[in-house]
Amino acid sequence: MQTTKAPKLKTKRSKISYAKWGYIFIAPFFLAYALFHFAPQMLTIYNSFFENYREGLTQVGPNFVGLKNYITLFTPDKNGTIDILKYAGNTIVLWLGCAVPQVVISLMLACFFTSYRLKIRGQQFFKTVIYMPNLIMASAFSMLFYMLFSNVGPVNQLLTQAGWIDAPIDFFNIRFTVRSLISLMNFLMWFGNTTILLMAGIMGIDQSLFEAANIDGATSLQVFFKVTLPLLMPILVYTVITALIGGLQMFDVPQVLTNGLGTPNRSSTTLVMYLNNYLKTSKNYGMSGAISVVIFIITGLLSLVVFKSLTKQEEN
Amino acid sequence: MKKYLALLLAVLMLTAMFAGCASKETTTDTPAASTETAEPAKTEETKSEEPAAEEAPASEEGKVFNIYAWNEEFKGFFEKYYTVPEGVTVNWIITPSADGAYQDKLDEALLNQESASADDKVDLFLAEADYILKYTQSPVTQDITALGVTDFSNTYAYTVQAASDASGVVKGVSFQCCPAALIYRRSIAKDVLGTDDPAEVQEKLNSWEKFNAVAAEAKAKGYLMTASEAATYRVFSNNVTSPWVDENNNLQIDSAIQTWMQQAKDFSDNGYTQDCDIWSDECTAQMFKDGKAMCYFGPAWYFNFSMGNAQDAEKGCFGDWAICEGPQAHFWGGTWLLAPAGTDNPTMVADIMNTFINNEEVCTNLVKNEAQFSNNQKVNELVAQDESYGSDFLGGQNDIALFCDLAKNIKFENNTIYDQLLNEGLQANWREYCKGTVTEDEAMSNFYKYINEKYPTIVTP
Numbered sequence: 092m093q094t095t096k097a098p099k100l101k102t103k104r105s106k107i108s109y110a111k112w113g114y115i116f117i118a119p120f121f122l123a124y125a126l127f128h129f130a131p132q133m134l135t136i137y138n139s140f141f142e143n144y145r146e147g148l149t150q151v152g153p154n155f156v157g158l159k160n161y162i163t164l165f166t167p168d169k170n171g172t173i174d175i176l177k178y179a180g181n182t183i184v185l186w187l188g189c190a191v192p193q194v195v196i197s198l199m200l201a202c203f204f205t206s207y208r209l210k211i212r213g214q215q216f217f218k219t220v221i222y223m224p225n226l227i228m229a230s231a232f233s234m235l236f237y238m239l240f241s242n243v244g245p246v247n248q249l250l251t252q253a254g255w256i257d258a259p260i261d262f263f264n265i266r267f268t269v270r271s272l273i274s275l276m277n278f279l280m281w282f283g284n285t286t287i288l289l290m291a292g293i294m295g296i297d298q299s300l301f302e303a304a305n306i307d308g309a310t311s312l313q314v315f316f317k318v319t320l321p322l323l324m325p326i327l328v329y330t331v332i333t334a335l336i337g338g339l340q341m342f343d344v345p346q347v348l349t350n351g352l353g354t355p356n357r358s359s360t361t362l363v364m365y366l367n368n369y370l371k372t373s374k375n376y377g378m379s380g381a382i383s384v385v386i387f388i389i390t391g392l393l394s395l396v397v398f399k400s401l402t403k404q405e406e407n
Numbered sequence: 408m409k410k411y412l413a414l415l416l417a418v419l420m421l422t423a424m425f426a427g428c429a430s431k432e433t434t435t436d437t438p439a440a441s442t443e444t445a446e447p448a449k450t451e452e453t454k455s456e457e458p459a460a461e462e463a464p465a466s467e468e469g470k471v472f473n474i475y476a477w478n479e480e481f482k483g484f485f486e487k488y489y490t491v492p493e494g495v496t497v498n499w500i501i502t503p504s505a506d507g508a509y510q511d512k513l514d515e516a517l518l519n520q521e522s523a524s525a526d527d528k529v530d531l532f533l534a535e536a537d538y539i540l541k542y543t544q545s546p547v548t549q550d551i552t553a554l555g556v557t558d559f560s561n562t563y564a565y566t567v568q569a570a571s572d573a574s575g576v577v578k579g580v581s582f583q584c585c586p587a588a589l590i591y592r593r594s595i596a597k598d599v600l601g602t603d604d605p606a607e608v609q610e611k612l613n614s615w616e617k618f619n620a621v622a623a624e625a626k627a628k629g630y631l632m633t634a635s636e637a638a639t640y641r642v643f644s645n646n647v648t649s650p651w652v653d654e655n656n657n658l659q660i661d662s663a664i665q666t667w668m669q670q671a672k673d674f675s676d677n678g679y680t681q682d683c684d685i686w687s688d689e690c691t692a693q694m695f696k697d698g699k700a701m702c703y704f705g706p707a708w709y710f711n712f713s714m715g716n717a718q719d720a721e722k723g724c725f726g727d728w729a730i731c732e733g734p735q736a737h738f739w740g741g742t743w744l745l746a747p748a749g750t751d752n753p754t755m756v757a758d759i760m761n762t763f764i765n766n767e768e769v770c771t772n773l774v775k776n777e778a779q780f781s782n783n784q785k786v787n788e789l790v791a792q793d794e795s796y797g798s799d800f801l802g803g804q805n806d807i808a809l810f811c812d813l814a815k816n817i818k819f820e821n822n823t824i825y826d827q828l829l830n831e832g833l834q835a836n837w838r839e840y841c842k843g844t845v846t847e848d849e850a851m852s853n854f855y856k857y858i859n860e861k862y863p864t865i866v867t868p
Contacts, residue, residue, distance in 0.1 A: 112413055146864050147541045147824045148514060168852060242689045264844050351506055352835055355844035357853055368860040372507045372828060375863060 139380030186338030188274030201289035221283035233347035292326030469751035477504035537827035579745035582763035586813035589733030609731035634693035634700035643667035645737035675841035
């Protein structure tokens with residue numbers, strides 16, 4: 092039977108290539124990507140070499156100006172600061188403020204939730220609750236915080252009534268508090284998401300490895316560092332890089348919280364807020380294109396750094 | 408069988424995707440293309456087409472009337488006092504004005520006016536003194552005298568001048584006249600100045616020296632002179648002797664503005680005021696009964712539209728207010744109705760404009776029922792002389808009489824198309840200096856950065 096069937100199959104295979112179906116099915120993605128991602132990206136780069144903005148109701152340009160937009164971006168002001176680098180620094184500080192606790196706490200929660208020894212009850216409930224803040228629109232969430240922490244808001248009223256402070260704390264004009272609030276909000280919005288991703292990663296690890304480690308007398312910490320973490324690395328790298336990309340595009344929370352001003356002294360202005368400043372009134376496609384390109388390069392470089400450093404650890 | 412099923416699925420998926428693309432592309436592409444490519448041509452085109460379009464007022468007018476505005480103020484009066492012709496639906500497109508959001512929205516719509524379908528065309532839009540020039544000087548607005556608004560005999564001259572382009576073509580009308588006054592809390596004035604009589608209060612606050620001195624007295628008694636360091640901004644900015652930019656587009660900060668900057672810092676340092684935006688909750692919270700602020704500045708629309716907290720039935724202090732001229736005469740804001748080129752309802756546009764400036768019944772209602780100061784001198788004068796008239800909010804004071812006097816001094820000059828955002832930007836950036844979070848240099852440098860981002864052509868120091 093086998094000898095008769097085998098050649099038949101072979102001839103069939105040589106005639107029909109199922110590969111084309113594969114290509115057809117993935118074609119929509121590539122077409123959509125080319126049309127809605129790749130083309131606009133190329134256009135952005137192209138636009139960044141032009142002077143192209145609106146003055147009132149009159150359009151200026153587009154006139155080719157070469158690298159002028161980039162030169163303007165990287166020209167230091169009177170005090171010697173290069174704005175775009177300052178805003179890149181702000182963005183990274185804000186991102187670190189939310190990413191570090193996010194990864195630590197999410198890892199911890201993921202371990203607790205997946206631990207067969209703890210067997211936490213009502214997991215489903217907790218998972219839903221920690222994911223909840225992500226369902227609220229970022230701008231609505233920041234508006235809520237804006238109300239809560241404003242000078243006449245409930246937080247200041249409570250603190251005053253409790254007698255802890257005499258005058259309201261101006262949360263949005265002290266660098267530390269603004270940045271902390273922004274990081275806190277981003278943390279609250281994203282740690283649930285990260286927890287669920289990491290849980291999926293941990294559940295993908297063979298349970299027998301944990302059991303074997305336990306039988307060999309490993310402590311919980313040893314299990315975590317020697318078994319869970321190395322095997323979780325691919326997912327963790329993915330999580331950190333996506334968080335980084337999201338973090339570098341941070342916009343809505345600081346924009347709403349500081350009324351687009353990035354107070355105090357533009358120390359909470361992020362790269363995308365800077366881009367938005369150029370785009371909003373003057374529709375300055377040249378300058379904002381140049382900023383986009385810079386953000387793209389920074390994102391690429393940082394992702395590479397994160398990827399290299401985390402995967403190196405894995406090898407060690 | 409499976410093969411055909413797979414083929415069918417694949418084809419379905421692809422067509423669905425392309426269908427999606429196609430519709431998306433047409434919607435996103437057309438406006439973009441028209442703004443970019445048609446724009447240079449557009450300016451001339453509309454110019455040449457305009458008279459032709461006006462000569463033949465279409466007998467059949469559009470069924471949808473789109474009005475662009477930045478708040479609900481005019482909407483309220485419109486719905487109350489204007490009878491919309493049978494079969495016409497009025498559609499309000501309201502975008503808040505802060506940070507130029509309203510201007511951005513309006514600009515998009517006006518620049519796409521030509522390609523928009525009849526029902527989507529802007530038929531009437533509202534503009535403030537701060538940026539009206541941008542629209543009147545552009546071909547996006549049209550001559551309203553050609554539409555049938557010709558009688559300006561009763562309107563205040565500055566309202567017509569403000570709505571005219573450089574060659575004197577009138578492009579719109581204002582339904583209000585906006586002389587502004589000092590609005591004070593009677594009870595606080597009694598405590599600080601010993602009187603709440605408008606004439607006597609005016610005597611004690613008729614110069615900035617006196618105003619600043621009284622601020623110290625108010626502070627000594629536990630009050631605030633103003634609720635925001637920007638409360639006095641308009642008084643100064645409205646008395647500038649030079650516009651924000653000179654003929655070479657260099658930024659210039661007028662001496663009046665500089666005086667305000669100094670005053671703001673002094674008031675802030677001495678605790679005479681709060682460091683907050685005039686529209687913030689912090690500022691308006693001082694209008695409640697337990698508020699400490701004595702003075703606000705504003706025209707009629709300010710105390711009837713923006714002092715809601717003071718009129719609050721429970722926590723407010725209705726009737727505990729009065730107005731006087733204050734240290735310096737000024738005007739603030741005003742809402743102009745402008746006629747966009749290309750409207751498909753020209754007759755209705757003209758009718759609305761005529762109603763709100765020349766219909767004496769409507770204007771009287773605006774004054775008596777809505778606490779407005781109308782743009783009809785005859786009506787205003789009548790109310791001013793009416794012994795029985797008094798504003799309850801102002802404790803029975805006849806505000807119209809004072810506004811009639813103040814309206815005579817209004818001059819619309821030294822304006823630029825940049826005013827709104829430069830005024831907002833200076834206040835916001837200077838506030839950080841008042842708060843002490845940045846140095847004076849940093850505040851100014853941040854203000855210049857703000858300008859460079861918004862208006863690339865303005866040359867900053």
